[in-house]
Amino acid sequence: MKIQFSNKLALSIIFILIATHSFSQWSVLSSDPRPAHDKGEQYLYQVFTAQQWNASNFAKPESIKWHNDARYGMFIHFGLNSYVNKDMSWPIVYNRKAPDQGHGAYPDSTWQKIWPSLFKLEKFNADEWVKIAKDAGMKYIVVIAKHHDGFHMWDTKYSDFKITNTPFKRDYLKEVINACHKAGMPVGLYYSQRDWYHPDYAPIDTNTIKRIPNPPYYEALPGKKVIPGATHHKYIDYQFNVVRELLTKYGKIDIFWFDAVWWGGMFNADMWEAEKLTRMIRQLQPGILINNRTSLPGDFDTPEQRIGMYQKRSWESAMTLNGSWGYDPSHPIRSAKSLIKEMLTAAAGNGNVLLSWGAHFDGEWDPAQKDTLLKVGSWLKKYGTAYYGTRGGPWMPTKDYGSVHKGNKVYLYVFNWQNQKLTLPSLKDNAIIKASFINLNEKVVWSKEGTNLQFNSPNLPDASVTILELTMQKPIKEILEKSTWSLFDDPAYGEKILTKQIKTTDWKQNSYTIDFGNVKNTTGIGCYNNDGNISISISTDGKKWEAGGNAKEKTEEISFSTFMTGVYVPGKTIRYIRLQGEKPSSLKIEVYAK
Template sequence: MKFKFLYLILIASALTARLHAQQHSEQDHSKYMAPTDPLVQQKLSKWQDVKFGLLMHWGTYSQWGIVESWSLCPEDEGWCERRGPHSHDWYEYKKAYEDIAKEFNPTRFNPERWATAAKNAGMKYVVFTTKHHDGFAMFDSKYTDYKITNTPFKSNPKSNVTKEILSAFRNQGFMTGTYFSKPDWHTDSYWWKYFPPKDRNVSYDPKKRPELWQKFKDFTYNQIEELMTGYGQVDILWLDGGWVRPFSTIDPNISWQKTIPYDQDIDMARIAKMGRSHQPGLLVVDRTVTGEFENYVTPEQQIPDHYMPIPWESCITMGDSWSYIPKENFKSTRKLVHTLVDIVAKGGNLLLNVAPGPDGEWHEEAYQRLDEIGKWMSVNGIGIYETKPQAPYRQGKWAYTKKANTTYAFYLADEGETIPAKLKPEGLNIPANAKISIAGNQKSLKLKDGSIEIPAKTAVQVGQQPVYLFVIN
């Protein structure tokens, strides 16, 4: 049975995706714990230098064009809303949702094209959703039948899509990461069928059912070990579902954490030790669970309003939705470049999400955006990669980074704005004898009364750009 009726509600469902999450910005980052393992420190430093990565949410939910997993969640929240003929009955809906696997067949899947487009855009790491909260494995797990290699796509030689994606990106020089959901709404050891689920949390009290919780812990451990052993080098284990956490880590000042009813300690020490035994230096990102297993923090769909001295990454959608919708509202190239510069100037990385569709392809417009970003990055990436933030970081329309004795001053232009004849970098003191030029242009610019003078000929040569980069030595 085809569920084309659900396409009518795609936009309404998917727009709520950017609202759901877990209010990651509410974390108290003053409690960040820096890793002590030298190999982890080394990899974290490398990760902080690459600045720009690709996130992909892809699963059977793409077939219906709906928000990833959340319509299964029995919570009275907008992002959990069910629509269509099965919406009146949660049990019917869950069965219909899980039956999508019987028709999921992404025959246009071509990860090499993705990797090439991402590389040309200037991206240097990738994080792929190997399993979201719905429990559908986008890899060939032997611990479940609910997986990509048990769909009509199973006869395709590239059916183990996680392996193919990581390999394609690794071949292009990318650091690779595996998104993995700690909760699993398909397995009976998390949403135990004896008790119907009331919300996103485990459906029973783990203290009362320790043997069942241990079964779930082992299941989770085993699936993660599969990813850490059968998929080549993995640099990042990116764990989502922050309500699966020790009760002692719950912050009562954070609204969504106050709703967690049980201790859901998944034994991160055991998982991290195993992961690093197979993947030395592995970055572990136990999102929102502040402590030794959150090697960097991940504000979602937002940018901090100030410089943060800890390792961090904003994960942001290229459009409105984390998951595929047929008609996406993509952000402009100018907006995306501004976002990258703003984040890097404050000390972070940008992890930009693009969602493949049910046929295994991206929207063509996503390729166009990456191509346009790449053209800007090919000239201006010198002020992005391997840089450090420089005070005052962000001031008005200016953003600053540095590398050794070079200062990079970014001017974030308004829509349609050409470079003015004179610009004064806000909050930055430039020595009178400094050498100044615009990235990609050899002309030395003069400084007068603290302002940079741009000759009309130079303005024509650099053309109109979303952000202009001044190189100051």
């Protein structure tokens, strides 16, 4: 949907790169219009009243400044899953406990008994890991302490299911944290409240619910109230103990990264006594940052497997180096060019990238993954001044460009010069006094055309991104509003592959079918100037069809997503799209793929 916004929102929330159909999480006030406009995915937003928000706990603004300045961190996903080179927990654990559902591929006896008995980490070197992170240009590290499988990567006194009861014997987490401290690298701990191993974990009593197909995926049975299981209070006691242990045993911890996202009410703060728990964390570690995955607002939002939207409130996109939360050679490693574009686009939206990788089962860093990260690091050594310490704006990011500012400097990231130029609205009461390229040996040709600024394409644009440095008369105070947005502004949706104007006479028996000729990784369809009621179906072979969505409004933009390890990401294998229903008098469609 294309939506108009009032000028009152210009300096607070600007709508760009909406995280649709993803396992992302935005904590918002009830005055925020996003949930109402993003009708199909309201469960992505946890809405708080001002009273609820103000009653919660937050880090002080000065405590989060370093995180906003850092822009780029490392997310280490490593555990028992590396024995089979798969994602953590989701494809592994056969018995996922409610409210989660479904099954992994391995029985309890395999991942709980056999794999730990083989866990030796012969090639693990924490100092090497941290050095690679620094050489890759990363400014902080978040490491998995416990994932959904319940395996403790530290020497806890509250469970025997832990790393020190393997042949490795040592405290893995302690070694990583110590290496970070030694290198002056801020370090955070990932801790999942979900626990598919712990015998007392029971955030909902399954006798009180029935399953439903959409978030939160369960509802109370008639005459029942959803309550915790009988043993869950014991799990809460355990959780307070291990969190306290983590924050008193290893020195300074900079971030605590929870992972039981609200997801339309699937999880809630009462399941963890989250207000009490997070206040304890801040008492034990003054200045620590806490994300928003306890169903409290927290200090920053957490979109996942895609770059988020522009907003003043801090956010961090959790991304993967190869599409997997762990080492998985079946997934191709992404290019340094694509990673750099992702990082710059996030910065232009005023957010961070937390990039995940995973080691081999023996603790060795995969050479190909290391090589890619070091290429990014080499680029950042040259041009990091245009990235680190910046804030998003003054111009809103698109697929073609983004902007950031720092003091009286503005940096333009241009990925694609449409029509050999870039046209932007002028800033009020703040003129450009100097313009130069920081990664090209050419002069910037630019002019003021009415109320716009026009920058001409260089003769030889950089193959990845052309960066312009604009020296302004004074520091940036004005963030320019984007008056309209489209779902497909989000780079996660790829490129437009089809535009078609469909006439009434093109329909056959109230049906119109699009055939791409071969399968495409199709991410979505936009229906414009629609005055009908259209149902959309999709197929790979033209025989078996599944529902793709409905277009009832004049403008409807519908995403096609695939569920991947706990997250919906844009992209579905499609060859045919079929429209059925009332014939619009005139319909324009646009299809996107990547």
